[in-house]
Amino acid sequence: MKPHIMRGVRGGIAIAVLGALGWLAGCSDNPAGVASVRSFAAVSAGGIHTCGVTAARDAYCWGHNLYGELGVDPTTTSETCPGAGGPLPCSTVPVRVAGRRSFAAVSAGFLYSCGITAPGVAYCWGNDVEGQLGDGSTSISGTPVAVAGNLRFSSVSTGDYHTCGLTTNGTVYCWGRNDNGELGNGSTTWSSTPVAVAGGLTFSAVSVGYDYSCAVTADGAAYCWGSNLAGRLGNGSTASSSSPVAVAGGLSFTALATGGAHTCGLTSAGAAYCWGLNLEGQLGVGSTTSNSSPVAVAGGLSFTALATGGAHTCGLTSAGAAFCWGNNLLGQLGVGTATGPESCPYDQTEIPCSTVPVPVSGGVSFATMSAGYAYTCGVTAARAAYCWGGNYWGQLGDGTRTDRYTPTRVVP
Template sequence: MHRGLSPFVLLCAIVAQACSEISTEPRGPAPAGTVTIGMASQLAFVTQALKGAVANTVISPPVRVLLRDSLGNTVAGATDSVTVVLATNPSGAILLGKVTVAAVDGVATFADLQVDRPGMAYTLAATTPSLDSATSAPFDVHVTFRSVEAGYVHSCGVTVSGAAYCWGDNSMGQLGDGAPASPWYRSSPAPVGGGLGGLGGLQFTMISAGVWHTCGVTTSGGAYCWGDNLFGQLGDGTTEGRATPTPVAGGLRFLRLSAGSRHTCGITTSGAAYCWGDNQNAQLGDGTTDRRVTPVPVKGGFTFTTLSAGHGHTCGVMPSGVALCWGDNSSGQLGGGTALDRVAYRPYPGPVVHVRGFTSVSAGNVHTCGVTTRGEAYCWGYNVWGQLGDGTTIQRSVPVRVAGRLRFTGVDAGSYFSCGVASGGQAYCWGENVDGELGDGTTVARTSPTLVAQPVAFATMRAGWYHVCALNADTGAYCWGYNGHGQLGEGSTNPRYAPAVVVQ
């Protein structure tokens, strides 16, 4: 052996070619995309596939998981079965699609994954029985609402794709998600069981949130309701509650539905009005006080353009602009004037006096509001909280002009307060404010319109019992007020005294 030379160097001298192929430098991972033949030991997500997800829509491009060796190289020929699940799941979402697939040449491709509801910072976890798991980068899932509605302690909306979502109290199944072990409330939007990606593939044009039930109209004009049905307010011929959309009996085709406290009314494609459910105050307008579990025509054969079901009364507008109301009149909410002051209820439609040219009316708890073709807002009925907006707390049996001479595109009557959107998109509310439902940052009641502390202009606004939801065409849905059941949809049960963004 030569003095001072190691056996390795001597070997290199003897086998020069072999030595030239051996490096004494440590090796690092191969460049990205390198494929090797060996044993897989770890998983890795192709993270760019998780950007811009839309709820109930296939994630595109598809989610891909790589099987890699210890140096980070994709292993050619690896065919392990890989399963993905939602690891971080802030909204209690369901991952739809084929969640277990076999890898092809070290790549597992999930071609039809969908997340069924909106949420922020979801993550996916990929696992196999024998390899180290991997977690994806956080990603958001969105929906775009075209309408929102506020009920008693729940809210709902319809997306641009026709999917229906609801959030808030679910003790009577009014969210319509149909889950067998559904929680009693959800603080962010959950898909209605008949919505896109859900049972039946129903697409909705509108939705209406009542007290303990919800109703909607599909693109074919079909009427569906779900939730509490003690009074027959679902209109399916029974008094059984439903946790998913159930068709209203009779096969009628509707343009709109309005869910009241314990009754429901709708306008058919011909403009005829039908109602069903509780009728103890004659709010169905069929001339009786008999409860109905299927739709019955409103007496008089009138044609309506809009209809609104309140607590114990109902109102609508005819093409002529004349507003008609029927049902409970205990506080003058039918607007019939002194001739009706001593009448507890009216079982058929009668005119609202003194004002013509209405474009819409909204029946609240025990008061009513409407907007005329000139944008003037009028309210009548109970006024102990100033919900008529005329600067007083005096009850009125005829319409009074809302103070401020504002011009409105729409006004909505809640329980003991009212809200409206002015022609410039400014939002105003007035009346009770115990839970911050006026949205002005306080809990002080107002007897005339007060500006909502809105971050953006609103196109529409819906007043529930103790909360409000509104919509901006660009930035989406906002809600504020009482939130003890998660009805604001912003992910908590904390009250909000100004508009808060719904998870979307």
């Protein structure tokens, strides 16, 4: 499957935690100074839908909703988007997740979503064919269902078909598809309930990619498990592993971000390193050569946060400036065009890309960012949400299905 058209959630698919403000850039269909009805504390960009948590801890989602991934019954969705077999349920504006639970964080995956409450109870909704909702079944749910096991989570991260959560005591549990060992429990058996990652390691953060997972310990040691195609586990090989393997290089990371088939890590000094597939420049090293161990992102920029998408990556500086690199086929780099700034050879053709970090247009300062499959979102310090890139299913939340090449305001 071609990475830039691979079905799936990309972006490490990141968890959006209350208090962290989402990654977005600015400029928009909404005039400056207009007050937002929904003040977003964080936004999580998934495969083809997006979710966010407001300052009041209400969860909203928008985009594709065939499987109830927006947290509302697909049959009650007021909009439809054209699908191959006919109209499909979607929403081009935020809709509130059913159940009126108070969420501390949400994470949008590919065709499903998860969230945690302030006490650490995890709920998931949407597609569940591979058991990624974690409730012990494989039944699709358009409303949140509790993850089994009575575990208390501090964070949760969604991928394409599997989910991982970090408990309050530092243990990582995963559930869902496990063909490549992405659950990390030493087997390749699927599980519709949480299973502990092997090795007895204590982690401080976890991030889930397409068919692999990564986590970092409190002392900065990075580990990954699952598929190792193109070296996405970062251990210097391409052999998959059903249990954690240490990322090569001896670097100490404060955060990791997993994408479609590439991974990035941030050091305490703000240096960004990436590894894995690089056909579209998503490693940011000035070339399209893949690497099975960490390589420094070009440009010498110092970042405070990173976000990985399907085949693109974004970083945020301490001044709130956003930079992106990799695939730009749908404008997900936010540079005002989908025809550059470079061309990357790909499958006997060329695609618009950038092999080095380029600044996101608009001049807006961001507090955090989140990269989805082929789009990017963020939230400003004023808690206004913006998205840019592919918008076929309304995942940008601006009330249209028009791709946007610069940051566009999510309907408030």
